[in-house]
Amino acid sequence: MEKQPQQRANLLQGTLDMLILRTLLYGAAHGHQIGKHIQRTTNDFLQMQHGSLYPALHRLEERGWVISKWETAPDRNREFKYYRLTATGRKQLVVEESQWKQMAEAVARVMWPAAEEN
Amino acid sequence: MRWWQIRKRDADLERELKADLELEEEEQRERGLSAEEAHYAAQRAFGNTTLIREQTRAAWSWVWIESLLRDLGYGIRGMRRNLGSTIFAILIVGLGIGGASTVFSVVNALLLRPLPFRDPAQLVFISNGENHSTQAEQYSDLRDHNQSFSDLAGWSAFYRAGDKELTGTGEPERLTSVPVTQNLFPLLGVEPALGRSFTREECQGKYSAPPAMLLSYSFWHRRFASDPNVVGKKLTLNDQPVTVIGVLPASFDFASIFAPGTPIDVFIPWPLTDDTKPHGNTMSIVGRLKPGATIGGAQAEFNVLAKQLDSQHPERNPIHPRLVPLEEHVSGQVRPALVVLMCAVGAVMLIVCANLSHLQMARMGTRQKEMAIRAALGAGRFRLLRQVLTESVTLSCGGAALGLLLAVAGTRELAHLNTFNLPLLESVRVDRTTLVFTLLATVATGVLFGLAPALQVLACKLREGLQDAGRGWSGSRRHGWFRDGLAVSQFALACLLLVGAALLIQSFLRVLDVNLGFQPERAAALRIDPSFQVSSAAQQNAFIDDVLHRARSAPGITAAGITDVLPLGGDRSWQVSGKGQIYEKDHSPESFIRVVSDGYFDALGIPLKSGRVLTESDRASSEPVVVVNETLARTLWPGQDPVGQVMTQDGGRRVVGVVGDVHHGGPERSGGSEMYLPMRQTGDYPAMQLIVRTVLPPDSLAAGIRAVLRPIDPNLPVKDFQTLQELVDKGMSPRRFLVILLSGFAGFALLLASLGIYALISYSVSERTKEIGMRMALGASSGLVQRDVLAKTLRLALSGVALGTLGSFALSKGIESLLFGTTTTNPAVFLGVILLLCAVALVAAYAPARRASRIDPMEALRTE
Numbered sequence: 001m002e003k004q005p006q007q008r009a010n011l012l013q014g015t016l017d018m019l020i021l022r023t024l025l026y027g028a029a030h031g032h033q034i035g036k037h038i039q040r041t042t043n044d045f046l047q048m049q050h051g052s053l054y055p056a057l058h059r060l061e062e063r064g065w066v067i068s069k070w071e072t073a074p075d076r077n078r079e080f081k082y083y084r085l086t087a088t089g090r091k092q093l094v095v096e097e098s099q100w101k102q103m104a105e106a107v108a109r110v111m112w113p114a115a116e117e118n
Numbered sequence: 119m120r121w122w123q124i125r126k127r128d129a130d131l132e133r134e135l136k137a138d139l140e141l142e143e144e145e146q147r148e149r150g151l152s153a154e155e156a157h158y159a160a161q162r163a164f165g166n167t168t169l170i171r172e173q174t175r176a177a178w179s180w181v182w183i184e185s186l187l188r189d190l191g192y193g194i195r196g197m198r199r200n201l202g203s204t205i206f207a208i209l210i211v212g213l214g215i216g217g218a219s220t221v222f223s224v225v226n227a228l229l230l231r232p233l234p235f236r237d238p239a240q241l242v243f244i245s246n247g248e249n250h251s252t253q254a255e256q257y258s259d260l261r262d263h264n265q266s267f268s269d270l271a272g273w274s275a276f277y278r279a280g281d282k283e284l285t286g287t288g289e290p291e292r293l294t295s296v297p298v299t300q301n302l303f304p305l306l307g308v309e310p311a312l313g314r315s316f317t318r319e320e321c322q323g324k325y326s327a328p329p330a331m332l333l334s335y336s337f338w339h340r341r342f343a344s345d346p347n348v349v350g351k352k353l354t355l356n357d358q359p360v361t362v363i364g365v366l367p368a369s370f371d372f373a374s375i376f377a378p379g380t381p382i383d384v385f386i387p388w389p390l391t392d393d394t395k396p397h398g399n400t401m402s403i404v405g406r407l408k409p410g411a412t413i414g415g416a417q418a419e420f421n422v423l424a425k426q427l428d429s430q431h432p433e434r435n436p437i438h439p440r441l442v443p444l445e446e447h448v449s450g451q452v453r454p455a456l457v458v459l460m461c462a463v464g465a466v467m468l469i470v471c472a473n474l475s476h477l478q479m480a481r482m483g484t485r486q487k488e489m490a491i492r493a494a495l496g497a498g499r500f501r502l503l504r505q506v507l508t509e510s511v512t513l514s515c516g517g518a519a520l521g522l523l524l525a526v527a528g529t530r531e532l533a534h535l536n537t538f539n540l541p542l543l544e545s546v547r548v549d550r551t552t553l554v555f556t557l558l559a560t561v562a563t564g565v566l567f568g569l570a571p572a573l574q575v576l577a578c579k580l581r582e583g584l585q586d587a588g589r590g591w592s593g594s595r596r597h598g599w600f601r602d603g604l605a606v607s608q609f610a611l612a613c614l615l616l617v618g619a620a621l622l623i624q625s626f627l628r629v630l631d632v633n634l635g636f637q638p639e640r641a642a643a644l645r646i647d648p649s650f651q652v653s654s655a656a657q658q659n660a661f662i663d664d665v666l667h668r669a670r671s672a673p674g675i676t677a678a679g680i681t682d683v684l685p686l687g688g689d690r691s692w693q694v695s696g697k698g699q700i701y702e703k704d705h706s707p708e709s710f711i712r713v714v715s716d717g718y719f720d721a722l723g724i725p726l727k728s729g730r731v732l733t734e735s736d737r738a739s740s741e742p743v744v745v746v747n748e749t750l751a752r753t754l755w756p757g758q759d760p761v762g763q764v765m766t767q768d769g770g771r772r773v774v775g776v777v778g779d780v781h782h783g784g785p786e787r788s789g790g791s792e793m794y795l796p797m798r799q800t801g802d803y804p805a806m807q808l809i810v811r812t813v814l815p816p817d818s819l820a821a822g823i824r825a826v827l828r829p830i831d832p833n834l835p836v837k838d839f840q841t842l843q844e845l846v847d848k849g850m851s852p853r854r855f856l857v858i859l860l861s862g863f864a865g866f867a868l869l870l871a872s873l874g875i876y877a878l879i880s881y882s883v884s885e886r887t888k889e890i891g892m893r894m895a896l897g898a899s900s901g902l903v904q905r906d907v908l909a910k911t912l913r914l915a916l917s918g919v920a921l922g923t924l925g926s927f928a929l930s931k932g933i934e935s936l937l938f939g940t941t942t943t944n945p946a947v948f949l950g951v952i953l954l955l956c957a958v959a960l961v962a963a964y965a966p967a968r969r970a971s972r973i974d975p976m977e978a979l980r981t982e
Contacts, residue, residue, distance in 0.1 A: 032138040050163075051170045054135065055177040062177065080141070081134040 016056050018096040019046075021089055024066060030073075030080035031057055057083060065089030124184060131174055139164055185501075186508065193509035197516075200481060204513065207474050211517020211563060213866060214470040216524025218463040219548065219556045221859070223529045225456050226555075227546040228449045234369040234545075235444075236307025237406075242413055243447035244270070244403040244420070247438045251275035251399045254390050256437050259427055260403075266416035267405040271302040273376075274388060275402040276690070281805060282384070283647070286354035291341070292645055293355070294380060295331070296372065297388035303332075303366075305406050311335065313349040313364025320363075321387040327358045328386035335368040337383040357650070360386070374544045375448055376402075398690070399435055404444060417441045448541050454935050455856045461932070462618065462863045465611045467559065469867050471567040472604045472611075473874045478510055478571035479601065480881055489575050503572045510568025511561060518560035522548070525556070540852055570600065598882075602914055605878045609918020609955060610925060612864070612871035616951045617926040618933055619857075619864035621940055624947060626857045628939030629850060635780035635789060636685055637723030638842035642816040643684055644823060646808045648831070652801070655738040659798045662715055663734070664830055665808060670717075672826040674814035679718030682803035685842065686784055686849050690804075694793065696754040697764040707753045709746075709791035710782060713803035718794070719745075719777060721809040722842075729761035729775030736796040743796060744771040747779045750791035765793070768800075784849045786938055809842075816841040856936070868958060871918075876962040879911055883970045890970055891978025900971035907967035908960060915959035919952050 023034050034057075035048035060066045066083045073080050085093075142163055146156035164170070197204040232238045244260075246252040252260075254272075261270040274297040282293045300321040303310070310332060320330045333348070342348045352359045366372075366385070373382040407416060420439040428436050442450070482489070489502060526548050533546045646665060652658045662680060669678040683690070693706045701707070718724075719731045727748060736743055744765055751760035751773075765771045779789040797803065812819055820839040847854075883890070890903055930942030940947070 030138065030141075031134065032141050050165050051173050054131075054170055054174040058131075058174050059177040076141070076144075078137065078140075080137050081130075 015100070016052055017060060018093065018100060020053075020056060020060060020083075021065065021085065021093040021096065024083060024085040024089070025093065028069075028071070028082040028084040030082050032080070034083070060089070063092075065092050127178070128171075128175070131171060135164075135167055135170060139167065185504075189505045189508035190512060192505060193512040196481075196485070196509055197513065203477055203481065204516075207477060207513045208516040208520060210470050210473065210870060211514050211560075212520030212524065214463075214467050215514075215518045215521025215556060215559060215563070216528065217521075217859075217863060217866070218467055218559055219521055219525035219552055220528035220532070221456075221459050221463045222555045223525065223548055223552045224532065224543075224546050225460055226549070226551050227542050228452055228540070229456060230551070231545070233375065233445055233448065234308075234371075238445060239443070240407045240409075241306070241444035242267070242405045242407060242416065242441050243444045244405055245440050245442070245447075246399060247440065252401050252403055252437055252439075253397075253399050253435045254401050255431070255434055256427060257401050257403055258390060259431075260420065260423060260437075260439070263423055264416070264419055266407060266411045266419050268408045269301055269305050270403055270405040271299045271305040272388075272401040272403045273298040273302060274400055276400045276804065277382075281647075282355045284353060284355055285357070288341075293337070293383040295328075295355070295384045295386050296382055297325070297328075298385050299388055299390065302404075305404065306370075308366065308370045310364035311367040312346055313362070315364065316387045322389050322391055323387070325389055325392045326356075328355075328360055330361050330363045330387060331355070332385040333362060333365045334372065334382050334384065335366055335370070336381065338365045341383075355384075371542075371544060374542050376541075398692075405441075413441055413443060452540060452852065454932070455852065458618065458933055458936065459856065459859055459863075461929075462615055462860055465615050466863050466867055466870075467563060469608050469611050469870045469874070471563055472608045473870050473877075474510070474513070474567040475570045476601055476604050476874060476877055476881075478506075478567060479574055480877070482506065482571040482575055486575075499576055502575055506572035506575055507565060507568045510571070511564030514560050514564035514567070517563075518556055521560075522553075522556060525552070535851075540855065570604075601878055601881070605875050605914050606918040606921065608871040608874040609915050609959070610921035612867040613919050613922025613951060613955055614925050614929070615860070615864040615867045616954065617922070617947060619860045620947045620951055621933060621937055621942065621944065622853075622857050622860055624940045624944065625936070625938040626850075626853055629785050629853060631939075632781065632785035634685070634785055634846065635724060635778050636842075638685075638846045640813070640816055641722060641809060641811050641842040642819055642839060643842060643845075644808045644810075644820075644839045645805065646680070646827065646831070647806045655798075655801065658801065659737055661830070662798060665827065666715060666717060666734075668826045668830065669808060669810055669823065672810075672819075672822045674812045674819065674822065675810050676813060677717050677720035677811040679721040679809050680715040680797055681718055681807050681809060682713040682797070682805055684807055684809075684845060685722065685780060686782060686845055692767070694750070694754070694791070695766050697766055697770060699754065699766075707750075707791060709750050709793050710789075712792060712794045713797050713800055714794050715797045718809065721811045722780075723811070724780060725778045727776045727778060728759075729773070731775055731777070732794065732796045737798045740799075742768055742771045742799055743774045745775045745777055745794040746773055747777055747789070747792040749779050749789065750793055751776045753791055767793075767795075771795070785846075816843070868954075871955070872958045872962040875911060875914065875959050876966070878914075879907060879963045880966040880969070882910075883907060883966045886970075887973060887978045890973050891975040894973060895975035895979065903973070904967045904971035907970050908963055911959050911963035911967070912956060915956050919955050922955075923948060923952070 019038050020034055023029065023037050029037070031053060035050065035053050038046055039048050057066070057068075061068055061083070065086060066089050067086055068081050068083050070079045071082045072078065139160055143156050143160040146159045147153065151159060233241070235241060244252070252272075257270065257272050261267075264270070277294065277296045282295045284291045284293050298316075300316045300318060303315045309315075313332075315332070316330060320328075323329050331353075333342075338344060338348065348362050349364060351362050353362060354360070372385075373380055405416075407413065417439070420441060424437045424439050427434070492502060492505075493499075529546050529548055533544050535543060648658075648661050652661070666678055666680065669675060691708045691710050693701075694709045695701055695706050714732065716732050716734045716736070719726060729745075732743070732745055744767065746754075746760060746765075754760070754765070755763055760773050760776055763773045765773065777794070780792065781787065781789045782792065783789065797806075808823075810819065810823065823839070890898075894900070894903065926948075927943070934942055
């Protein structure tokens with residue numbers, strides 16, 4: 001019973017990192033914004049788990065792919081912790097993107113062989 | 119952010135989550151929900167914030183440090199709860215680690231650390247035959263004609279302690295000087311700390327009047343208080359002016375490397391071209407191999423060169439070059455002893471581990487419930503394992519702190535034992551390598567003794583652990599064989615150490631028992647070379663007469679004589695033959711030379727076997743005579759009366775007496791042939807040593823001797839007054855060192871093994887209380903119970919001893935070369951050790967056995 005969510009997290013972990021990095025490509029955002037953005041863009045298909053989002057953000061920061069800073073939000077006059085992409089983060093995004101593409105293509109070839117032949 | 123900023127980072131995370139949560143709440147409100155509804159909706163959307171915090175923290179890579187700190191906290195709390203056993207553990211780990219680190223620092227200094235020279239691996243010591251020196255002329259030819267070495271250098275093997283007298287500035291003092299070839303320091307790669315090395319010109323003067331000298335660092339520090347202005351000053355050595363041209367660096371300690379036990383004060387140039395330098399085999403040679411050259415190739419080349427030289431120069435002494443790496447020459451002799459010590463330390467550490475392993479298992483047994491609760495609350499197996507290991511490593515670190523203190527004190531003590539005849543002893547200290555060793559040993563110890571208890575915790579079933587019946591009928595029977603194994607292994611290792619120590623103690627006693635051929639007790643020696651230049655035999659003999667008459671008139675003196683070398687030193691030897699005997703070149707017998715005055719044999723207590731001793735009337739004008747020892751008499755005139763025979767030395771010397779052999783090479787070596795020439799009939803000797811025998815304690819003599827000799831030489835330094843017992847002790851110091859350390863380890867091992875078996879038996883008695891109670895209720899007598907416990911103890915002890923005995927046989931090769939007068943299979947030693955161990959085991963088990971026999975069946979059966 002304990003194991004299942006663990007597995008799902010593992011499966012999603014790499015993908016989540018990529019989605020966060022991609023989101024930050026538009027500019028700095030705080031955790032709430034990032035989560036909301038991913039949720040909205042996928043038409044609520046991907047429900048953002050906060051228990052995955054924050055560890056992921058902190059992990060990305062540990063690895064030096066993003067940096068964080070407390071800044072005042074333009075519309076709310078309060079400080080939020082904004083995350084921003086670093087140069088290495090940009091490179092990482094390219095790497096993850098191409099890996100994801102390869103993965104998706106590979107899966108596609110297995111799943112829909114006929115479509116590929118046409 | 120670093121790990122120690124954990125609080126700050128935690129607060130930051132909390133603030134981040136709070137800000138985002140509030141935003142969510144605001145957005146919900148903006149959608150038109152009431153404040154309360156918005157709050158709950160936000161909470162729902164967010165999920166469990168505490169859990170999010172926990173999960174986020176886990177992403178921080180240094181989270182392990184945090185849990186390590188927590189484990190440490192648990193560990194220290196646990197240690198405080200069991201203060202008694204904690205102190206015991208720290209104490210024995212401390213003693214073990216202290217011993218191990220001290221021995222390691224000695225091994226490090228003597229065997230591991232490179233010699234303080236440039237590229238020491240390229241340096242080769244070249245001896246002549248087994249361990250003799252080489253003639254200077256041969257050295258020059260070897261140096262010029264070999265292809266293997268970039269250069270050869272040498273120093274005089276025949277320097278004598280205190281051969282130069284420093285006068286003129288301050289208190290007069292006898293200095294020990296070593297003549298060296300000009301290239302010695304450059305070859306070794308030693309740069310003077312101040313000034314410069316010798317020039318070519320300085321090495322072409324007279325042997326007896328060196329123009330320049332280099333000071334050793336310690337002498338410079340002691341005599342001149344490290345005054346840099348001493349360079350360039352002229353000092354007076356043996357009434358000759360000598361310029362100080364430099365000071366050697368502190369790292370270059372010639373004495374501790376090449377002449378353990380004899381501090382060297384100054385170095386003087388050795389003019390090889392001077393014909394007045396001492397003849398014969400006088401030079402120790404060191405060479406630096408060319409890059410790529412091997413010692414085997416060099417040896418082959420030198421064998422050929424030596425043959426050529428022997429045939430080209432039949433007038434010279436023959437040479438048999440033997441090449442060994444310099445490092446091996448310096449420390450090769452002590453290697454077996456150090457290896458034995460290192461193994462002993464390893465065995466002691468294993469016993470410590472076995473002992474503590476049992477202790478920890480017992481402690482963990484009482485904490486089974488705690489561990490079970492931790493496991494029930496979700497601690498993983500790995501987490502528990504880590505916690506138990508953290509505890510044991512923390513314990514061993516506490517012990518290591520104590521051990522390091524002991525090691526620092528121990529090494530400091532050792533480094534100042536300048537009466538010890540061990541090379542490089544002064545450089546023994548706790549350095550970085552030793553610290554690394556100590557750290558590794560500490561962690562290894564902690565893991566080793568913590569592993570079994572940790573696995574025991576893991577094996578424990580959750581339900582069993584939670585039930586109070588932690589120690590039921592067969593509570594930890596499962597681990598019974600393991601505990602027994604721990605006790606057995608302690609006995610086996612202790613047996614090993616005791617056998618080794620006993621063999622070496624026996625050897626040491628045998629060495630002490632050796633009749634040296636003279637009586638060192640109540641005899642003392644003092645260097646008394648005349649401070650003037652001796653110009654004639656008459657002048658020399660008048661000096662000798664004067665000194666002896668005055669010395670004999672001093673209070674408490676029963677005999678006095680003069681010699682050129684002290685017993686246990688000096689290896690000047692000549693080829694000898696009786697008149698009319700013809701030997702092939704290189705095959706005639708060799709004999710050590712001693713130049714002595716009348717009274718010498720009485721002063722040293724060397725017994726006269728036949729004929730007469732030397733007297734005051736054996737002078738330059740009388741017939742040349744000689745006294746030989748029994749070995750020489752047997753060698754030259756087997757089966758004949760040696761007295762009255764003539765030796766070919768100095769144009770014929772008549773043998774007037776035969777004296778007993780003296781162990782000049784130390785008690786462990788037989789003395790060989792010796793001949794004693796009357797000092798009044800020769801001028802060829804390197805030093806004058808006055809030897810006195812006294813009825814007073816020899817230490818109290820110095821002042822009296824100085825008073826009676828003052829009229830002859832007011833500058834006589836009496837600091838070098840030494841008793842012959844000191845001399846003998848110094849010769850035996852390496853063996854004494856080994857015996858003391860090994861006995862210490864063996865004693866410690868015995869103590870630990872007895873504590874170990876005591877702990878095991880008490881534990882098993884208390885564990886079996888119910889069983890024993892039941893048996894007694896069924897009719898077993900208390901005597902039977904007691905016998906049972908003792909029988910079990912004896913069984914364990916005997917298994918250990920049997921294993922240990924087998925082990926000793928297997929390892930006996932390692933110790934064989936260190937034994938003297940005994941063998942590795944000495945039955946008395948083995949029997950003694952076995953009896954001792956069994957006795958110790960029974961004594962240790964007596965108290966628990968008695969406790970077992972006093973168990974009240976009613977009480978025992980009611981406790982559950």
